Amino acid sequence: MAIKNISTMAIMEVMSDKLPEPESLLPLPAATFHILMSLADEDRHGYAIIQDVAARTDGELKLSAGTLYRSIQRMLEQGLLVEVRERPAPELDDERRRYYRITPYGGLVARAEGRRLTQLVRLAKASGFAPGRA
Amino acid sequence: MRTYRGLLHFYPAAFRAEYGEEMCAIFSQRLRLASGFARLGVWIAVFFEVLFNALAVHFDILWQDLRYTGRALRRAPGFAITAILVTALGVGANTAVFSLTDHVLIRPLPFPQSDRLVKLWERLPGYSEMEPSPANYRDWKKMATAFEGMGAFTTTAVNLVGQGDPQRLEGAAMTADVLPTLGITPLFGRTFTEADDREGAPPTMLLSYGLWQGLFGSDPTVIGRKLLLDDRPYLVIGVMPREFRFPGPEIEFWTAAQFAESAFQDRSDNSLEVVARLRPGVTLEAARAEMSVIAGQLERQYPKDNTKVGAVALSMRDELSNKSRLLLWVLMGAALCVLLIACANVANLLLARALVREKELAVRAAMGAGRERLVRQLATESLVLAVLGGLLGVVVAFAGLPLLVKLVPTSLPISQAPSLDLRVLAFAGILTLLTGTAFGVLPALRIGRRAGLNGLREGARAGGGRKGWLRAALVVAEVSVSIVLLVCAGLLMRALLRIQAVDPGFRADRVLALKTALPMPKFRKTEVRAAFYNRILTEVRRLPGVVDAAYIGGLPMVWGGGIWPVSVNGEVRERVAAYTASMRYITPGFFGAMTIPLHQGRDVSDTDTVDRQYAAVVSDSFVQKYWPHENPLGRHFQFALHDRLVVGVVGDIHVRGLEGLSEPQVYIPYRQVLDGNFTFYAPRDLVVKGSTNPAGLLPAIRQIIRDADAQQPVSDVRMLSDVVDSQTAPRSIQLRVVGVFAAIAFLLAAIGIHGLLSFAVSQRTPEIGVRLALGARAGDILGMVMRQGTSLAVAGVVPGIVLAYAAGHAMQSVLAGVEPADALTFASATVLAIVMTVAGSFLPAMRAVNVDPLQAMRAE
Numbered sequence: 004m005a006i007k008n009i010s011t012m013a014i015m016e017v018m019s020d021k022l023p024e025p026e027s028l029l030p031l032p033a034a035t036f037h038i039l040m041s042l043a044d045e046d047r048h049g050y051a052i053i054q055d056v057a058a059r060t061d062g063e064l065k066l067s068a069g070t071l072y073r074s075i076q077r078m079l080e081q082g083l084l085v086e087v088r089e090r091p092a093p094e095l096d097d098e099r100r101r102y103y104r105i106t107p108y109g110g111l112v113a114r115a116e117g118r119r120l121t122q123l124v125r126l127a128k129a130s131g132f133a134p135g136r137a
Numbered sequence: 138m139r140t141y142r143g144l145l146h147f148y149p150a151a152f153r154a155e156y157g158e159e160m161c162a163i164f165s166q167r168l169r170l171a172s173g174f175a176r177l178g179v180w181i182a183v184f185f186e187v188l189f190n191a192l193a194v195h196f197d198i199l200w201q202d203l204r205y206t207g208r209a210l211r212r213a214p215g216f217a218i219t220a221i222l223v224t225a226l227g228v229g230a231n232t233a234v235f236s237l238t239d240h241v242l243i244r245p246l247p248f249p250q251s252d253r254l255v256k257l258w259e260r261l262p263g264y265s266e267m268e269p270s271p272a273n274y275r276d277w278k279k280m281a282t283a284f285e286g287m288g289a290f291t292t293t294a295v296n297l298v299g300q301g302d303p304q305r306l307e308g309a310a311m312t313a314d315v316l317p318t319l320g321i322t323p324l325f326g327r328t329f330t331e332a333d334d335r336e337g338a339p340p341t342m343l344l345s346y347g348l349w350q351g352l353f354g355s356d357p358t359v360i361g362r363k364l365l366l367d368d369r370p371y372l373v374i375g376v377m378p379r380e381f382r383f384p385g386p387e388i389e390f391w392t393a394a395q396f397a398e399s400a401f402q403d404r405s406d407n408s409l410e411v412v413a414r415l416r417p418g419v420t421l422e423a424a425r426a427e428m429s430v431i432a433g434q435l436e437r438q439y440p441k442d443n444t445k446v447g448a449v450a451l452s453m454r455d456e457l458s459n460k461s462r463l464l465l466w467v468l469m470g471a472a473l474c475v476l477l478i479a480c481a482n483v484a485n486l487l488l489a490r491a492l493v494r495e496k497e498l499a500v501r502a503a504m505g506a507g508r509e510r511l512v513r514q515l516a517t518e519s520l521v522l523a524v525l526g527g528l529l530g531v532v533v534a535f536a537g538l539p540l541l542v543k544l545v546p547t548s549l550p551i552s553q554a555p556s557l558d559l560r561v562l563a564f565a566g567i568l569t570l571l572t573g574t575a576f577g578v579l580p581a582l583r584i585g586r587r588a589g590l591n592g593l594r595e596g597a598r599a600g601g602g603r604k605g606w607l608r609a610a611l612v613v614a615e616v617s618v619s620i621v622l623l624v625c626a627g628l629l630m631r632a633l634l635r636i637q638a639v640d641p642g643f644r645a646d647r648v649l650a651l652k653t654a655l656p657m658p659k660f661r662k663t664e665v666r667a668a669f670y671n672r673i674l675t676e677v678r679r680l681p682g683v684v685d686a687a688y689i690g691g692l693p694m695v696w697g698g699g700i701w702p703v704s705v706n707g708e709v710r711e712r713v714a715a716y717t718a719s720m721r722y723i724t725p726g727f728f729g730a731m732t733i734p735l736h737q738g739r740d741v742s743d744t745d746t747v748d749r750q751y752a753a754v755v756s757d758s759f760v761q762k763y764w765p766h767e768n769p770l771g772r773h774f775q776f777a778l779h780d781r782l783v784v785g786v787v788g789d790i791h792v793r794g795l796e797g798l799s800e801p802q803v804y805i806p807y808r809q810v811l812d813g814n815f816t817f818y819a820p821r822d823l824v825v826k827g828s829t830n831p832a833g834l835l836p837a838i839r840q841i842i843r844d845a846d847a848q849q850p851v852s853d854v855r856m857l858s859d860v861v862d863s864q865t866a867p868r869s870i871q872l873r874v875v876g877v878f879a880a881i882a883f884l885l886a887a888i889g890i891h892g893l894l895s896f897a898v899s900q901r902t903p904e905i906g907v908r909l910a911l912g913a914r915a916g917d918i919l920g921m922v923m924r925q926g927t928s929l930a931v932a933g934v935v936p937g938i939v940l941a942y943a944a945g946h947a948m949q950s951v952l953a954g955v956e957p958a959d960a961l962t963f964a965s966a967t968v969l970a971i972v973m974t975v976a977g978s979f980l981p982a983m984r985a986v987n988v989d990p991l992q993a994m995r996a997e
Binding site: 067068069075076 | 148152155156159160162163164166182183186187189190191193194197
């Protein structure tokens with residue numbers, strides 16, 4: 004029956020939503036790239052990400068809660084992050100916290116962004132707009 | 138902290154539920170780190186940060202939903218196109234009609250603070266708005282304190298010679314106070330001063346923008362030039378702005394009124410229109426109260442002329458007959474009905490579609506989409522459909538507008554063409570959003586409630602049983618509203634037919650009418666005019682195919698004025714409507730040319746001259762009024778300053794148009810008028826009756842006139858039948874519009890019934906299969922489906938008839954005596970509704986009959 008076909012199609016479409024080429028997401032918004040970098044070595048919760056980003060940038064970039072979670076929501080939808088179920092030891096944990104982990108696809112995208120920026124810096128150097136030699 | 142939680146409400150609920158707690162934790166940490174004055178900074182920063190990010194999150198969702206909608210609609214193009222077209226019809230019809238209604242009824246008139254502008258009228262028994270006489274106007278102006286300005290004007294028409302071919306121009310003569318009262322200054326040049334307005338001052342004139350463009354090619358040096366109007370040189374002193382159309386859109390120039398002192402003698406010379414501006418803070422009611430006190434004083438002071446003469450003030454915005462107003466509201470109501478039906482129809486489509494999509498939505502719900510999210514997605518879909526429909530609707534409105542232009546009354550100082558400007562587009566936009574909400578909200582809420590895992594259950598049947606009532610209710614509403622429209626269209630059609638069936642009292646076919654202006658003072662002498670008439674008429678009658686020709690001062694249905702009080706046997710009566718008659722000067726042959734029957738006595742004659750007894754031919758109703766059951770011939774009456782003898786009796790004609798009543802008619806021989814008297818009434822309209830269509834005679838007639846007087850312009854050339862038809866033109870346009878609306882409504886209702894039954898049949902296919910397998914006959918199945926259709930129709934027709942009766946009552950005054958409960962109309966509408974139901978149910982019923990029992994059960 005027609006109805007069955009339509010619903011099956013709907014499921015199929017959701018399942019087979021292929022992830023787009025990493026390059027298609029570039030350039031990444033600054034907040035997104037920083038969040039990816041912050042998650043590169045360990046899973047973190049939201050506040051830890053804010054602190055980590057601030058530390059990495061010597062306090063230049065202080066993500067607001069809104070910017071952070073808006074970015075996280077979008078990154079979850081794009082498949083750059085996942086929320087992890089494992090929790091740290093109870094004495095270290097705050098049950099309100101959620102922990103995020105970078106996905107392999109997130110890693111690919113971050114690397115692609117890194118390549119893009121490197122290339123850009125190289126060009127800037129060649130033009131004398133950045134310190135160092137081309 | 139509570140404040141911060143409050144702020145978080147700017148985010149979508151789902152986002153808040155997901156991240157709200159953590160955001161609060163982060164915020165409290167941040168607040169702890171700051172102290173004193175820095176805390177304030179944190180709060181300010183957080184406020185803007187929340188606003189910005191919340192907006193961004195909403196935008197993300199919108200963008201997602203839009204893309205999803207795009208995909209969903211592309212998968213169901215038939216549905217999308219239907220919904221968009223139906224919406225476009227609804228929005229388009231309303232936008233077009235609104236642009237007209239707004240233009241004519243709602244928008245302020247194009248004058249500064251136009252709400253303070255009023256028109257002042259005399260009120261006589263039988264005449265609610267009579268033009269004031271110059272003497273009364275002068276006294277009002279002197280005595281009234283409620284107004285900061287008051288001015289008087291009359292419309293006029295002149296011959297312009299010396300600028301190419303002689304031309305007839307329409308204009309207005311105004312006192313110097315009119316333009317300041319209106320608050321209008323010229324585009325350039327100056328306005329009239331008191332000096333220009335004085336009797337005997339050198340004549341001055343203002344040009345309309347259009348005349349300035351047409352005659353002088355927008356030459357800025359036109360000021361100081363002189364134009365010959367009716368052989369008098371007028372000095373051009375200014376050009377008026379393009380939007381200035383006063384008192385009506387046809388006016389091309391303005392002159393100073395220059396009242397002669399003698400004009401203030403006769404208080405029954407009702408010839409002026411008076412405009413005034415209320416002082417700031419003075420209400421219309423206060424002004425009315427003052428005017429009636431003043432009228433009372435004048436009544437005591439001038440009992441002979443002013444007995445029972447009141448004074449009324451009406452807002453200038455309301456200078457529109459109730460009939461024109463009601464006509465527009467009827468259109469607006471009809472358009473709204475179309476929109477309602479369109480909404481019901483699209484809502485039904487969306488409901489059906491939502492039921493079909495139940496599983497898809499259930500999957501999305503299962504994958505974590507909250508109810509709010511689903512509702513939001515569906516609302517986006519409805520709004521996208523509505524906006525696309527609305528855009529197309531504006532195009533529809535734009536295309537339909539030229540049809541409506543003829544419904545703009547000429548009595549208002551506004552342009553003749555309503556425009557689709559920002560105001561109208563804003564209306565269309567709001568309407569579109571309301572429409573989208575109206576048809577989208579119900580299905581969305583319904584789905585939001587139902588989207589659970591239930592939808593996933595195998596074999597779950599969409600839209601069965603009791604949930605069908607909502608869709609059925611929508612279809613019933615559609616049927617009701619279409620009945621209302623059908624009945625309204627029917628009533629209007631009956632009214633139109635009834636008016637068209639009215640005998641005007643004359644035969645308009647094969648009669649050509651035109652105007653020769655006869656400028657004064659050139660034609661001031663009666664015998665000069667008589668010579669002109671006789672030459673023209675003799676030669677025109679000689680043309681082949683001419684049955685008769687004559688001159689009259691004021692064509693019936695074109696000019697309704699010339700109303701004079703009648704007194705019989707020297708009895709002085711009050712100036713009340715019951716004792717008045719319309720006066721027309723005519724040449725012999727008028728009754729023949731117009732086919733007005735001569736019942737007794739004789740026609741006016743060339744031998745009726747000023748040195749003989751003044752004669753008159755009167756109409757039947759005149760005789761009925763003054764000498765019922767007596768021989769009127771040889772009787773005398775006093776009328777228009779003279780004693781007159783009845784020499785003939787003719788049939789009545791509808792001087793004031795097919796609708797409404799006309800005064801009895803008095804026809805006076807064209808030669809029985811002293812030189813320079815009643816020149817305003819001098820016959821200027823030539824009527825020519827042909828044995829065939831006389832339009833072909835026009836070149837020959839023009840030549841005859843040119844030969845007689847090369848400076849005589851010929852204007853207002855028309856067939857008399859067009860004059861009669863124009864009486865019903867607004868009605869027939871209105872009927873056409875309402876008729877189209879009714880047809881659309883009808884079609885949509887039929888589609889609604891068809892859609893509902895088709896869906897029901899497809900849902901019940903297994904059941905029908907079982908019934909057929911168990912031995913039900915095709916007739917039973919057919920009856921089952923048709924019964925469902927019929928019950929929908931009956932449920933819709935009954936309230937529809939009640940509503941239609943109410944609508945008919947509301948528009949009774951435009952029905953020209955047709956009963957709002959006209960049985961024929963209601964019966965026809967009901968029969969049409971039944972036909973529509975049968976037509977709408979037939980295809981689904983046939984599909985039900987053709988169900989293959991085996992297949993139906995296998996599918997289950």
